[in-house]
Amino acid sequence: MRHALPAVSVLALMMACAPALAQQAPAIDAERMNQAVRVLASDEFEGRAPASPGEEKTVAWLVEQFRAAGAEGGGPDGAFVQVAHLSRTRQDGPATVAATVGGRTITLERGPDVLVSSDRPVNHITVTDAPVVFVGYGATAPERQWDDFKDVDVRGKVVVVLVNDPDFEAAESDAVAGKFDGQAMTFYGRWTYKFQEAGRRGAAGVLVVHETAGAGYPWSVLQNSSAAPKFDIVRADPDAERAPFQGWIQRARAEELFRAAGLDFAALKDSARKADFKPVVLPGLTMSVDFGQIADRVETKNVLARIPGAERPNETVIYGAHWDGYGVGTPNAQGDKIYNAAVDNATGVAALLELAHAFAEGPRPKRSVVFAAWSGEEAGLLGSTYYAANPVWPLETTVANINVDSLLPGTEIDPNVVVIGKGKNQLDDILARHATQTGRTLIADPAPQAGAFYRSDHFPLALKGVPALFPAAGFTGASAASRDYVQNRYHQPTDEWNDSWRMDAAAADVALIYAVGRDLADSDQWPEWNAGAEFGPAREASKSTRR
Ligand SMILES: [Zn+2]
Numbered sequence: 432m433r434h435a436l437p438a439v440s441v442l443a444l445m446m447a448c449a450p451a452l453a454q455q456a457p458a459i460d461a462e463r464m465n466q467a468v469r470v471l472a473s474d475e476f477e478g479r480a481p482a483s484p485g486e487e488k489t490v491a492w493l494v495e496q497f498r499a500a501g502a503e504g505g506g507p508d509g510a511f512v513q514v515a516h517l518s519r520t521r522q523d524g525p526a527t528v529a530a531t532v533g534g535r536t537i538t539l540e541r542g543p544d545v546l547v548s549s550d551r552p553v554n555h556i557t558v559t560d561a562p563v564v565f566v567g568y569g570a571t572a573p574e575r576q577w578d579d580f581k582d583v584d585v586r587g588k589v590v591v592v593l594v595n596d597p598d599f600e601a602a603e604s605d606a607v608a609g610k611f612d613g614q615a616m617t618f619y620g621r622w623t624y625k626f627q628e629a630g631r632r633g634a635a636g637v638l639v640v641h642e643t644a645g646a647g648y649p650w651s652v653l654q655n656s657s658a659a660p661k662f663d664i665v666r667a668d669p670d671a672e673r674a675p676f677q678g679w680i681q682r683a684r685a686e687e688l689f690r691a692a693g694l695d696f697a698a699l700k701d702s703a704r705k706a707d708f709k710p711v712v713l714p715g716l717t718m719s720v721d722f723g724q725i726a727d728r729v730e731t732k733n734v735l736a737r738i739p740g741a742e743r744p745n746e747t748v749i750y751g752a753h754w755d756g757y758g759v760g761t762p763n764a765q766g767d768k769i770y771n772a773a774v775d776n777a778t779g780v781a782a783l784l785e786l787a788h789a790f791a792e793g794p795r796p797k798r799s800v801v802f803a804a805w806s807g808e809e810a811g812l813l814g815s816t817y818y819a820a821n822p823v824w825p826l827e828t829t830v831a832n833i834n835v836d837s838l839l840p841g842t843e844i845d846p847n848v849v850v851i852g853k854g855k856n857q858l859d860d861i862l863a864r865h866a867t868q869t870g871r872t873l874i875a876d877p878a879p880q881a882g883a884f885y886r887s888d889h890f891p892l893a894l895k896g897v898p899a900l901f902p903a904a905g906f907t908g909a910s911a912a913s914r915d916y917v918q919n920r921y922h923q924p925t926d927e928w929n930d931s932w933r934m935d936a937a938a939a940d941v942a943l944i945y946a947v948g949r950d951l952a953d954s955d956q957w958p959e960w961n962a963g964a965e966f967g968p969a970r971e972a973s974k975s976t977r978r
Pocket of ligand 1: 753775776808836837
């Protein structure tokens with residue numbers, strides 16, 4: 432069943448079932464939201480690339496809108512912006528990657544065989560004759576009683592890891608089956624985690640063995656994007672967090688290295704699906720890597736607005752949405768080269784503005800509410816990662832982080848609300864209660880193998896323990912409209928606004944998350960991660976700061 436509702440009735444319908452809120456909840460204005468998308472996604476904003484003239488226009492416009500909505504600056508010293516300092520590295524010249532075993536040298540070619548880069552802000556990387564150790568899936572997951580590293584010291588060694596989770600290819604009868612959420616990818620399956628964990632442990636380098644099924648995309652996808660600039664936030668001690676080099680190796684070449692060292696890659700891969708797996712050093716084999724890069728810094732801005740809490744201002748509910756898009760790029764067949772990023776994610780930012788209006792016009796919340804328009808999501812969750820490392824408001828007392836990334840235009844309210852990462856924490860229960868009141872039902876991500884929970888801006892804060900809620904409409908393929916969007920518009924110049932757009936359905940979604948945030952902001956509850964969620968231990972560590 433689908434409902435088609437005129438704009439103004441969306442909240443009225445919700446409130447008919449929620450009399451207590453009805454007196455206080457201001458309406459979400461679908462048409463004002465639509466007009467905000469029109470502006471942000473206009474050619475004048477040039478696709479909103481970070482560190483471009485499009486950024487300046489976007490940031491200035493958003494500050495003006497948040498101010499007009501009645502919010503204060505939510506950045507450092509009451510400013511509306513937080514400058515995020517980024518480290519950028521670009522390939523410079525050729526790379527040599529070679530393994531030596533038993534007096535024989537095996538050369539690997541950057542591109543077809545292996546891809547290497549470095550997040551360290553240096554102009555040259557040299558690793559000489561480092562031992563190589565196979566660490567299975569490279570996962571240390573205490574909440575799942577799993578540790579691939581055991582107590583093996585990998586400092587100074589090149590770590591070779593498998594793609595995806597330990598249970599990705601498990602048979603039903605294997606003990607590991609389901610331990611890492613089955614076909615759904617967990618954080619441990621993401622290459623970002625594997626790079627980070629190897630870096631944290633002092634490895635000389637880390638290579639993920641590429642297999643198309645486990646990665647979810649062919650080698651060509653990695654190879655095609657490998658020459659693009661890489662970004663990281665500026666870190667106080669990058670050497671403590673990032674290995675000298677990181678990258679990927681084709682499975683066939685990994686097999687060859689293992690064979691040359693007298694090992695059977697396939698057999699070792701099988702053994703890595705068992706909890707008692709221990710890292711295996713490739714006997715007599717060493718690896719040397721050498722490449723140049725250009726390292727510099729760039730700045731970009733998060734826009735942060737805030738409604739201070741009346742009773743407990745140090746406790747914060749965050750709503751976040753990334754303002755950035757891909758900017759101006761390769762033209763499509765029609766010659767359009769502006770990636771307007773209307774659905775992804777002018778809609779999310781427009782939602783933030785509506786939420787700011789709603790909180791400013793409603794009764795003053797007991798806790799503070801922060802509206803975070805993040806930069807650099809598309810280049811690797813950079814703005815939100817910067818905030819997670821440099822929080823303006825304490826993360827320990829940040830109650831929840833509600834992420835808005837892509838709302839679809841239309842008038843038909845989908846009776847299903849897709850929740851990315853459904854079941855991970857108690858925020859679902861609050862959302863479910865409000866959804867039920869409007870006849871809607873929560874459903875899980877229809878494509879969990881893509882790991883969407885780890886690919887938007889709630890995630891860097893979740894890593895620090897902040898409970899995250901990510902209701903999504905745009906890229907899940909749950910509805911016909913979302914499938915059309917994914918196939919024909921997502922990350923293309925065709926993700927454009929036009930004057931047939933109506934935002935009634937999106938307004939209903941925004942009203943729903945307004946109700947959730949309002950509940951949290953007026954309560955003293957601290958929603959928790961559910962047992963088994965990757966981020967529970969991080970939250971638990973700061974428990975004493977929350978009453
Ligand atoms: Zn997005």
